[in-house]
Amino acid sequence: MAKVLIIEDEVSILRMLEYDLKQLDYTVDTETDGLRGLKKATTTDYDIILLDLMLPSMNGLDVCKKLRSANVTAYVIMLTAMDDEYNKIEGFEAGADDYVTKPFSPRELTARMKAALRRHKRSDADESTLTYDDIILKRDSYEVFRNEVPIPLTLKEFELLEYLILNRGKALSREQLLSTLWGYSYDGDTRVVDVHIFKLREKLDPSQERIKTVRGIGYKLL
Ligand code: CA
Numbered sequence: 001m002a003k004v005l006i007i008e009d010e011v012s013i014l015r016m017l018e019y020d021l022k023q024l025d026y027t028v029d030t031e032t033d034g035l036r037g038l039k040k041a042t043t044t045d046y047d048i049i050l051l052d053l054m055l056p057s058m059n060g061l062d063v064c065k066k067l068r069s070a071n072v073t074a075y076v077i078m079l080t081a082m083d084d085e086y087n088k089i090e091g092f093e094a095g096a097d098d099y100v101t102k103p104f105s106p107r108e109l110t111a112r113m114k115a116a117l118r119r120h121k122r123s124d125a126d127e128s129t130l131t132y133d134d135i136i137l138k139r140d141s142y143e144v145f146r147n148e149v150p151i152p153l154t155l156k157e158f159e160l161l162e163y164l165i166l167n168r169g170k171a172l173s174r175e176q177l178l179s180t181l182w183g184y185s186y187d188g189d190t191r192v193v194d195v196h197i198f199k200l201r202e203k204l205d206p207s208q209e210r211i212k213t214v215r216g217i218g219y220k221l222l
Contacts, residue, residue: 004026004046004113007051021110034058034059049075077097092192132168
């Protein structure tokens with residue numbers, strides 16, 4: 001069963017989440033402090049990390065950045081109290097995959113967690129390896145290699161790259177990418193897509209020779 005780490009200093013929320021997730025058969029670990037949470041997240045393999053924004057000793061954004069620079073690819077959902085656009089984008093820039101705003105319904109959160117985990121399970125009909133130039137995507141293990149060197153991508157970055165490769169040569173609109181890969185609209189905030197394209201380019205295409213911006217529309221993989 002999926003393994004979840006909850007890093008949250010509001011004990012009432014922490015206990016509620018822990019209880020709900022255990023009811024759903026998740027294996028759950030908890031921390032109430034940023035630094036301790038970071039340590040646990042980098043030393044244990046989790047499928048999903050629920051990460052509060054405001055935490056003692058290190059805030060959630062910094063924890064997330066450090067996780068990503070330590071190549072932790074778990075699905076990170078930020079628990080935020082501020083429905084602030086700036087923070088939202090900042091969260092994605094820090095490497096978060098999703099967010100919920102407090103107060104949230106546990107049902108909404110677990111629905112998103114299930115959706116994230118479901119994407120990990122593929123049908124046998126899918127080709128298990130995708131190749132694009134010197135890049136190889138292993139769709140079963142969610143690994144990406146360039147010239148046989150592993151490139152650590154988050155789940156969302158992986159899905160974005162996979163979608164671009166499957167649709168190579170086509171101009172894909174930001175709206176299309178947002179609805180396909182995130183499944184619901186962030187108030188139509190397509191900057192989410194831009195942030196993830198930026199991260200993909202950083203990791204795989206720094207000279208922007210492959211992932212092209214299509215003015216007024218979105219992106220295209222050559
Ligand atoms: Ca907090």
